[in-house]
Amino acid sequence: MNEQLNKSLDKLKGIGPETKKQLEEMNIDTIYDLLEYFPYRYEDYRLRNLEEIKHEEKVTVEGKVHSEPSLVFYGKKRSRLTIKLLVENYLISVVFFNQHYLKSKLAVNELITVTGKWDQHRQTITANHLQIGSNQKAQDFEPVYTVKGSITVKGLRKFISNALSQYEGEVEEIFPDSLLTKYRLLRRKEALRIIHFPKDREELKQARRRFVYEEFLLFQLKMQGLRKYEREHSKGISQNHDVNQLRAFIDSLPFPLTSAQKRVVNEIIKDMKSPYRMNRLLQGDVGSGKTVVAAVVLYATILAGFQGALMVPTEILAEQHAESLQKLFEPFGITCALLTSSVKGKRRRELLAHLKEGKIDVLIGTHALIQEEVEFKALGLVITDEQHRFGVNQRRVLREKGTNPDVLFMTATPIPRTLAITVFGEMDVSIIDEMPAGRKTIETYWAKHDMLTRILQFMEKELSQGRQSYVICPLIEESEKLDLQNAVDVHATLSQFFQNRYQVGLMHGKLHPDEKDAMMKQFSDNKIQVLVSTTVVEVGVNVPNATFMLVYDAERFGLSQLHQLRGRVGRGDAQSYCVLIADPKTDVGKERMKIMTETNDGFVLSEKDLELRGPGDFFGKKQSGMPEFKMADMVHDYRTLETARNDAAVLIDSPVFWEGEEYKNLRKYVTDTGVFSGEKLD
Ligand code: ADP
Ligand code: MG
Numbered sequence: 001m002n003e004q005l006n007k008s009l010d011k012l013k014g015i016g017p018e019t020k021k022q023l024e025e026m027n028i029d030t031i032y033d034l035l036e037y038f039p040y041r042y043e044d045y046r047l048r049n050l051e052e053i054k055h056e057e058k059v060t061v062e063g064k065v066h067s068e069p070s071l072v073f074y075g076k077k078r079s080r081l082t083i084k085l086l087v088e089n090y091l092i093s094v095v096f097f098n099q100h101y102l103k104s105k106l107a108v109n110e111l112i113t114v115t116g117k118w119d120q121h122r123q124t125i126t127a128n129h130l131q132i133g134s135n136q137k138a139q140d141f142e143p144v145y146t147v148k149g150s151i152t153v154k155g156l157r158k159f160i161s162n163a164l165s166q167y168e169g170e171v172e173e174i175f176p177d178s179l180l181t182k183y184r185l186l187r188r189k190e191a192l193r194i195i196h197f198p199k200d201r202e203e204l205k206q207a208r209r210r211f212v213y214e215e216f217l218l219f220q221l222k223m224q225g226l227r228k229y230e231r232e233h234s235k236g237i238s239q240n241h242d243v244n245q246l247r248a249f250i251d252s253l254p255f256p257l258t259s260a261q262k263r264v265v266n267e268i269i270k271d272m273k274s275p276y277r278m279n280r281l282l283q284g285d286v287g288s289g290k291t292v293v294a295a296v297v298l299y300a301t302i303l304a305g306f307q308g309a310l311m312v313p314t315e316i317l318a319e320q321h322a323e324s325l326q327k328l329f330e331p332f333g334i335t336c337a338l339l340t341s342s343v344k345g346k347r348r349r350e351l352l353a354h355l356k357e358g359k360i361d362v363l364i365g366t367h368a369l370i371q372e373e374v375e376f377k378a379l380g381l382v383i384t385d386e387q388h389r390f391g392v393n394q395r396r397v398l399r400e401k402g403t404n405p406d407v408l409f410m411t412a413t414p415i416p417r418t419l420a421i422t423v424f425g426e427m428d429v430s431i432i433d434e435m436p437a438g439r440k441t442i443e444t445y446w447a448k449h450d451m452l453t454r455i456l457q458f459m460e461k462e463l464s465q466g467r468q469s470y471v472i473c474p475l476i477e478e479s480e481k482l483d484l485q486n487a488v489d490v491h492a493t494l495s496q497f498f499q500n501r502y503q504v505g506l507m508h509g510k511l512h513p514d515e516k517d518a519m520m521k522q523f524s525d526n527k528i529q530v531l532v533s534t535t536v537v538e539v540g541v542n543v544p545n546a547t548f549m550l551v552y553d554a555e556r557f558g559l560s561q562l563h564q565l566r567g568r569v570g571r572g573d574a575q576s577y578c579v580l581i582a583d584p585k586t587d588v589g590k591e592r593m594k595i596m597t598e599t600n601d602g603f604v605l606s607e608k609d610l611e612l613r614g615p616g617d618f619f620g621k622k623q624s625g626m627p628e629f630k631m632a633d634m635v636h637d638y639r640t641l642e643t644a645r646n647d648a649a650v651l652i653d654s655p656v657f658w659e660g661e662e663y664k665n666l667r668k669y670v671t672d673t674g675v676f677s678g679e680k681l682d
Contacts, residue, residue, distance in 0.1 A: 004170040005032035013162045022149045023159075034163050035171065037156075038195055038211075038630045039143030042204070043129070045115060046140045050090050055120035055587075062113045062134055063087035069106045081106075085114070085125075093124040105132055141204075143196060160196050168193065174214070174669060176662035185210045195631075209640075211631040216641045219629075220648035221670045227279075227427070228652055236277030236404050239380055241303035249299050249332060253292060260284075260434035261293055267430045268297045268408060272304075272381065278406035284432030285602035286412045286567025287439065291321065293432070294383050294410065295328050301406075302334060302361045306380025309405075310364045313386050315340045315513065316520050320542055321385070322364040329362070339365035339374070379405045386411060412567070413560055414602035416610045433603065441600045442570040444578045446554075446593040455550060455579050456497050462548045463502050463529050467574065469548040471532045472565055474556040490552060491532040502529040509534055535565065544572030554580035554596075555589050559609040563602050588612050611635055 007030060009020045028034050045060045053059050066084040073079045081096040083106055094114050096102055106112070111134055116127035145156050171189040173180075180187065186194070186206050194207035246269075250257060257265070264282060271278040284290045298308040310325070312318050322338040329336055337351055337360045354360045358377035363369060382405045409427070447455055459469050471494060473487040491506040498504060505528035507519045523531045524543045531546075549569045554562060562580070570576035580597075584590050595608050634641060651657040657667065 002032075002170045002172055005035070005167060006030050009034065012159060012166065015159060019151070019155075019159075022151050026146075026148050026151065031163050031167055034160060035167070035192055036630070037145065037160070039145050041144050042141045042198075043115065043144050044141050045113075045129075047113075050087055050092070050118075053118050053120075055118065057118050058116070059118050059125065060113060060115040060129075060140075061085075061087045061092075061125070062111065063092075065106050065108050065110045065112060066091060068108060069103050071100055071103050073100070085112070090123075093122070095124055095126050096130070097126070099130075102130060105130075141198075141201070143198070157196070164193055164196065172665055174665040176660075176666070178662065183213065185213065188214075208631060212629075212633075212637050212640050213644060215629045215632045216637070216644035217648060218669050220641075220645045221651065221666075224645075224648050224652045225670050230279060231276040234277040234404060236275055236406060237306070237380060238275045239272040239301055239304035239306060239406070241300045245303050246296070246300055250296060252331065253328070255436065257292070257296075258289065258432075258434045258436055260432045261289055264430040264432055265293055265296050267428075268293075269300055271428065272297070272300060272406050277404050278408065278428075280406075280408050280428045280430060282408055282410045282430045282432070283414060284410070284412065285414055285435070286564060287435065287571065288412075288432040289436055290385070290410050290412070290432065291324060292328075294385070294408075295325055297408065298325070298362055298381060298383070299329070299332070299334070301381040304380060306378050306405075307355075307358065307360065307376050308362045308381045309369055309376070309379060309383070310362065311369050311382065311384045312364070312366060315342070315366055316517055317385070318365050325362065325364065334361045335359065336362045336364060339363055339368050341366070341368055343368075381406050381408065383408045383410060386413075412564065412602075414563075414606040416603070416607045440570060440573075440575055442566055442576045442578050444566065444580065444597045444600075446580045446582060446597050448583055449581055452581070455581070456494070458577070458579070459530075459548050459550060460498070460501075462577070463498075466545075467548060468523065468526060468528075468543065468546040469530045469550065470546055470565075470568055471530060472549065472551045473532065473534055474551075474553045486552075487532055487534050494530055494532060498530065503527065504530040504532060507531060507533040535561070542571055543568070547572070547574050547576040549576075549578045551578070551580050554582040554593065555584040559592055559596065559605045559612075560602065562596055563605050566596075 009015050009023055009028070009031065010017070012031065012034075015023070023029075023034070026037075028037055044058060047062055048059045050059075050061065063085040066086045069081055069083045071079060071081050077098065079098055079100040081100055081103055083094050085092055085094045094116070110132065113131040113134060114125060114127040115129035116125040118125055143157070145153050147153055147156055168189060171192055173188050175185065175188070179185070185191075186209075188210070191207040191210040194203050195211065198204035198207065250265075264284075268278070268280060268282070271280055282290060282293065284293075294310060298310070301308045310321060312321055318338060318340055322336055326336045337355070339348075339351060343351060351360070352373060352375070355363060356375045356377055363374075363376075368374075384407075463469060471490060473490050487506060487508050491504060495504045505519055505523060507516060511519065519528075519531070522528045523546075526545060546569050549566060551557070551562065551565060557565070566578045569578060580593060582589070582593050584593055592608075592612060595605065599605060632640070651663075657663050
């Protein structure tokens with residue numbers, strides 16, 4: 001970065017020590033930071049027609065004050081000033097909070113312009129901006145910045161203006177001319193001025209377009225640079241197997257692979273053959289058949305002379321996977337072993353010894369697999385299922401076992417493409433986007449709380465045919481106690497309803513893992529017909545006889561999570577049902593429930609979820625690891641994101657990018673991040 005721009009803020013006119021400190025509180029330390037402190041939105045003062053304004057939209061309207069303002073004080077400093085405003089031939093209300101001093105300005109019949117939020121139901125604008133007279137602002141829109149302490153938006157604008165006039169000449173272009181020409185992008189210097197002081201909308205659009213592309217391109221260059229680095233600096237193993245033997249195994253499966261399964265198997269195998277270490281994400285909706293893909297590629301690693309490991313988040317899942325893999329592998333003389341915390345003493349010692357001697361081909365287990373005492377003879381492939389459940393560190397420890405094994409992460413949480421190429425930009429991604437033939441869709445209904453009795457009668461009809469049901473209660477994160485109470489109450493209600501006709505079990509997060517397993521076993525043995533549970537059943541559990549799911553307070557869940565839950569039914573041949581009880585208050589909430597009833601496609605749901613909730617909420621705050629963009633929006637600008645991704649891929653592989661003079665500045669942004677000293681982003 002240019003040295004001049006790296007200077008401290010007190011080089012600027014109008015910034016004394018106190019202001020400097022305040023700005024530093026806002027993470028603005030240098031002139032560069034100030035110039036790059038982008039508005040978070042633009043206030044829109046364009047006049048709008050009331051008929052086309054949606055509920056809760058921000059608007060500016062012009063009208064005549066129709067009656068004397070009414071002013072109400074409440075509390076010490078708080079007030080509400082209300083007027084009736086005639087806008088064309090509509091009479092609406094306008095409310096100003098805590099601005100009692102405006103009263104004297106608002107004479108009846110005065111023409112005014114107000115800006116604020118429109119409440120369609122109450123026909124009211126809550127105004128935050130008033131202008132006496134017609135809408136005659138020099139500009140009908142204005143940048144708005146996030147400010148703190150004594151810094152005001154107006155003040156900040158002044159500082160930025162000073163910084164621009166003193167230092168504009170120092171702002172460097174980071175794109176080569178060829179790129180600017182190709183996409184007709186504004187130069188950086190010009191775009192920067194426009195972002196802060198736009199003359200008109202078209203100009204602003206162009207400036208924004210430049211920065212959106214810049215942010216995405218830089219991010220993609222960093223991610224893909226990291227991937228390239230990891231690939232080339234992690235010595236992997238070249239795993240070669242006998243194709244005919246692998247084909248024989250695939251032919252022995254109880255069903256033909258779907259074409260999506262074949263495609264991902266090929267992608268994975270190709271990676272395993274390469275001398276680089278595989279770092280691949282396998283995405284596939286619930287029930288799309290990831291397990292059998294895992295089996296095929298595990299077999300390939302064995303054919304190549306290595307061992308494989310499959311790591312899953314719970315013991316129940318480990319057992320289920322061990323059982324189904326054993327069935328597939330047995331005819332081929334392959335030894336599978338299950339390692340969980342309940343394998344103890346002599347059995348454990350024996351198992352570990354066999355593993356080290358290479359007598360075990362595939363080890364299946366929970367995080368018990370990554371303990372230090374677990375040693376492989378020659379680990380070639382590590383697969384983790386439902387990778388969201390594992391921390392980054394656990395994943396790394398496993399990867400580091402053995403001599404650079406290939407790694408495959410499997411997840412059933414369909415991640416929208418936009419997010420996948422952003423968050424997992426440093427991984428290769430394979431997607432199973434097709435369901436095995438003949439799969440019945442789960443009929444999904446949305447019901448209100450007051451329909452419970454009818455729903456339970458519906459459930460009973462299923463139970464009377466020998467089927468089983470899940471009943472899911474939401475997790476209210478703030479209070480585990482409440483969660484539990486919730487589930488306990490529901491359990492009591494259902495036990496009361498079904499009397500002795502059916503057994504109702506209760507499972508929740510407070511149970512000991514052994515108790516959970518025992519409860520789950522009772523359910524899968526059909527000793528319990530109805531299982532009331534908090535979301536602990538979410539992942540992977542397989543009880544094909546369960547055909548009915550009831551979800552309480554469904555509006556509390558993300559769409560993808562609901563979809564995961566729903567995937568617990570519809571695992572057998574019978575038609576399955578899912579009823580969502582929800583009373584959503586907002587239009588978005590209603591939309592979410594509606595879409596659940598309309599599609600069984602996890603990818604469609606996740607795209608919708610992303611659109612409705614925004615990227616920040618998608619993975620949940622804690623584990624998000626989401627990159628933050630100042631200008632770009634992953635949802636709305638995703639086309640640009642794809643363009644940038646493709647461009648970055650070409651650049652990263654081209655010698656011109658690494659050596660060419662015209663790429664000097666752009667290259668610096670990529671190499672300065674520490675990526676190439678081997679530091680990892682995750
Ligand atoms: P998931 O991707 O959710 O882990 P599974 O691997 O558990 O899905 O597969 C779900 C079910 O579909 C299993 O019963 C499995 O045997 C079956 N299945 C997998 N692939 C196919 C296929 N190509 N044709 C028919 N059934 C399949
Ligand atoms: Mg699975």
